[in-house]
Amino acid sequence: MTRDPSQVSIMAKKFPQVQPGGSLILAWQIKGKKVLVVGGGEVAAGRILNCLNADAAVTVVAPSTGLNDEVRHRIAEKQVTHVDRVFEPSDLDGAEMVLVAVDDPAASTAIWKLCKEKKIPANIADVPPECDFYFGSVHRDGPLQIMVSTNGKGPRIAALIRKFIAKSLPENAGNAIETIGELRVKLRKIAPTSEDSPKRMTWMSKVSDTYNWQEMCELTEEDMDNLLLFYPANKVPDFDILRALRGEKNTDVSKLDVFDGSFGFSVGA
Amino acid sequence: MTRDPSQVSIMAKKFPQVQPGGSLILAWQIKGKKVLVVGGGEVAAGRILNCLNADAAVTVVAPSTGLNDEVRHRIAEKQVTHVDRVFEPSDLDGAEMVLVAVDDPAASTAIWKLCKEKKIPANIADVPPECDFYFGSVHRDGPLQIMVSTNGKGPRIAALIRKFIAKSLPENAGNAIETIGELRVKLRKIAPTSEDSPKRMTWMSKVSDTYNWQEMCELTEEDMDNLLLFYPANKVPDFDILRALRGEKNTDVSKLDVFDGSFGFSVGA
Incomplete structure (x- = not known):
């Protein structure tokens, strides 16, 4: 296709410039679907809450000896299904998303590879190359959700910005x-x-x-x-x-x- | 496990309450990965920009006769790969995400079903039950991304809120x-x-x-x-x-x- 160069520059001004380096921010629909959370520590507790707020059917695989109080509470309240042992590959059956938060890099990587074989979207906490997606800091007010991502440059700042936004929003x-x-x-x-x-x-x-x-x-x-x-x-x-x-x-x-x-x-x- | 009821209510107060009805908001990592956009209209143009801002390798399948000016511009600037015809199943080869925005419900549903067979995350515009994820209104400022979702209750309001937030944020x-x-x-x-x-x-x-x-x-x-x-x-x-x-x-x-x-x-x- 031949183009008039002057016309190209007019077009370039007319349309939004690409701003590379971001993420594709998505509102994932996980209602009633099985999300597998591997691990029962503080990070897992945050992941579980995120998933429950999106109506997911959460299964937590973690030995009950090492559970965080919040995770223990979710299990006691039957908000999640608990599998009281370390991860086994069969845990992936039927899972539509996998979130791993364990202090065991070798085990994490093994789970990541299994997820990729089975084409299950996964996030291995603290291992960016082993993540199909990252989490951000989310403000929630009824049907309104506002998510702040710094694209990995500062999770603490994301939380600061989220608080700033929450304070700026009209009350209702x-x-x-x-x-x-x-x-x-x-x-x-x-x-x-x-x-x-x-x-x-x-x-x-x-x-x-x-x-x-x-x-x-x-x-x-x-x-x-x-x-x-x-x-x-x-x-x-x-x-x-x-x-x-x-x-x-x-x-x-x-x-x-x-x-x-x-x-x-x-x-x- | 037997529990003391008074203890349960104390625990329930201690931990964040679940707020059902939301989405799981994610920062999807799509850098260098193939995203297939089916359609070349206004909605497709918005999807394409979202994906380019996240460094995706975008392929657009749409007959060149019906292209929106912005889509035409992205093709002319070689920001995307263009396949000048209607969708064929082989287009899905290698795709890690599929975004459909065509005015053809039957074709859309057929693509959705193929994506589910192949376990490729997909969004069929305007057909919520045929979406693994929704888009929201995103404010972008360098590494900062703020996404507003109303969980499908009002895309126009989401844009209003995004503008409100953009105005409230400190300049830098x-x-x-x-x-x-x-x-x-x-x-x-x-x-x-x-x-x-x-x-x-x-x-x-x-x-x-x-x-x-x-x-x-x-x-x-x-x-x-x-x-x-x-x-x-x-x-x-x-x-x-x-x-x-x-x-x-x-x-x-x-x-x-x-x-x-x-x-x-x-x-x-």
């Missing part, structure tokens, strides 16, 4: 995501048919485009009900209007002054 | 991670032997514990050199002291008033 951050989900459900009750679907989607996009993140976190049940009054007219009021409407009963939106345009509606896409 | 966030890495390298020059290793590690931890994230982002080359003067005494000065030392030449740390303790050193672990 996790809840706001549920709220928007709820708004979608309420909308579907008002406009249930599949013919309504394009208008529903356009209106929901308009909502996301009109309010900033802090405003979304502030949305109350009452705000949502008031907001939905504007759906038939395919409008989304400024947040100030929702605030002004608080406490008003049986608002008749068609009689509101807001429709004279003076409130600056977000109309159109 | 990515750079600060490099700085700490640099500090570690400089320290190793001062204290190179393996006998120095425990002291080096303790001191570096002390550095992370003494400064908050904003202070770390503010650390200059000069600050680092001054900071290293405190290493022989195994001390880490408050950040105010580093600020005060700026512009001083040939600081003799042993003659500084700071050692009378009045500056509030971080001593001990």
Whole structure:
């Protein structure tokens, strides 16, 4: 293909530059799947919690003599299946992910090789070349997960940044995501048919485009009900209007002054 | 195992509660590995950039007639390998990950099934049950990657939150991670032997514990050199002291008033 060089440089400016050296950050779906954790120390305890938070079926292989208190607690509470001995190759049967955290480099490497033969994604703690993936520092608030990775350059800094972000987020951050989900459900009750679907989607996009993140976190049940009054007219009021409407009963939106345009509606896409 | 119920409730308080319903967020290592992207539209363009940012060897299978401008640009710049036709099963040979973004549910499902047979991790865009993993909205700043996932509850909100975080972060966030890495390298020059290793590690931890994230982002080359003067005494000065030392030449740390303790050193672990 022949190309005009001047055109190439215009294109290069138009599209995002590649920034090499990162990882591919993924939200792995492990619900109900068998994750094998080999080891029962502090690192294993962290891995187990990560997996349980993602609804995995966790099996821990480790002699009960060396268990960390948290791991012991997860076993006692039947949150995980415990195999009370050292690793055996048959432990890999049915496993969809393997996390190794034992102080035995030779055993670790042997497990890594088995996983590669069986094509099971694996992470050998503290041995980067024997990892299909790394973990990061994760902030969790309901459906919201924020993961900080320094790409191996500083796990302690990742934790610092995670704490910084957790402090910066609006108080209702996790809840706001549920709220928007709820708004979608309420909308579907008002406009249930599949013919309504394009208008529903356009209106929901308009909502996301009109309010900033802090405003979304502030949305109350009452705000949502008031907001939905504007759906038939395919409008989304400024947040100030929702605030002004608080406490008003049986608002008749068609009689509101807001429709004279003076409130600056977000109309159109 | 019999347990005293009162003891169980104490233990339950001691350890983090499981918060089900999340994903397992991972930093996948795909450097130099073959990722197959099926499709050449807008979604494919986003996937390709994600993979290139993680140094993957990307192959795009899509007829050149339907290519998005960004995908066309990546091909023209030889950032990806292009196979100019629709998907064929042999495309999976050697692939370590498969990302499908085509408007053809039947073809997508067929590719998903092949991937499962071959145990290749795969993501079929817009078909959650045919995904080993989801993508999120990623902020990137050098070695720092922050990924926001709403666990499928609102990709637009994820992008809003990502923008909010990007705005909240100190300006030098990515750079600060490099700085700490640099500090570690400089320290190793001062204290190179393996006998120095425990002291080096303790001191570096002390550095992370003494400064908050904003202070770390503010650390200059000069600050680092001054900071290293405190290493022989195994001390880490408050950040105010580093600020005060700026512009001083040939600081003799042993003659500084700071050692009378009045500056509030971080001593001990």
